[in-house]
Amino acid sequence: MRHRISRGTQVAAAVAALAFAATACGESSTSTKTPEASGSSAAGYSGKGIGLAYDIGGKGDQSFNDAAYAGMQKAMTDFKIPGRDVEPQDGESDADKVQRLTQLAQAGYNPVIGVGYIYGPAVKEVAAKFPNTTFGIVDDETAQAKNVADLVFHEEQGSYLAGVAAAKATKKKHVGFIGGVNIPLIHKFEAGFVQGVQSVDKTIKIETQYLTETPAEGGFNSPDKGKAGASGQIEAGADVIYGAAGLSGQGIISEAAAKKVWAIGVDSDQYSQKALAAYKDSILGSATKNVGGAVYDLVKSVVDGKPLSGVVRGSLSNDGVGFSDTNPKYKAMADVVAAVDQAKKDIIDGKVTVKTTK
Incomplete structure (x- = not known):
């Protein structure tokens, strides 16, 4: 079964606003409990709440994980249900991930969501043992089962818009891309x-x-590696750098700000992240994907008694991906804005098909 992510702009905006709170919530422990929502839980919902297991970098990455956390927080508030979020450990094995998801399912959390493709095998294994629990996996579509929602995105579409913005903004006709890890998912961004x-x-x-x-x-999850990578590209002549590197992206953005070139963020609207406020004037925009909205929609489906399953894909046409325009400097660059808006329209209208590999 295939679904498209469907949500109103009000939901997306609310999730984005909650991301502000998430940026200050980095935890060193491997298990933390979120503040429980007040009031009675949603009628007909019998689960203990939302279970969320983070990807590499954990909560506080101002990007991918924080977007998931923001969606979880909004769902807790709207549906008046509690939740538990759990941090990854350095150097952990697939068995550790299986144990983490198993503990959440055994405790009665529903849905249980693994944030990141690295949870694919674990979700597939644990979901088979708990057929009455709904599982979600972000950025992976290999764990398909009747009780699993594979929450994936057309990252290449948002990245195309980032490329258009970079090409229109560069003064040196020289730009750069930095991926965190050399894997197929990040190849889509490139x-x-x-x-x-x-x-x-x-x-x-x-x-x-x-x-x-x-x-x-x-x-x-290494800002120092991101910083070194950006430094090398800037030295080579790039004056706009797009990073798809999770927590390492903080180093890319800080180095771009220090060298007074443009950075393009990823996943969340990084111009609006409080933890990156010192560098925001150098963030041209961000290629976003609505991870928070996908998490929220999955929780809502479980609360409503109609849990999503199969591939749920976000695209430009359903606001699952996009390009943020909150930097006033970007908005003032009329030719850049016009080019990005036209590119978005062309993709949605089917005039442009974006490749997932070079």
């Missing part, structure tokens, strides 16, 4: 970005780099 840049000007030089070959090497 492919969309490169195609977007080349749609504007095929002569623009594009630097590309992956910080590590495997997640265990820290490509998604």
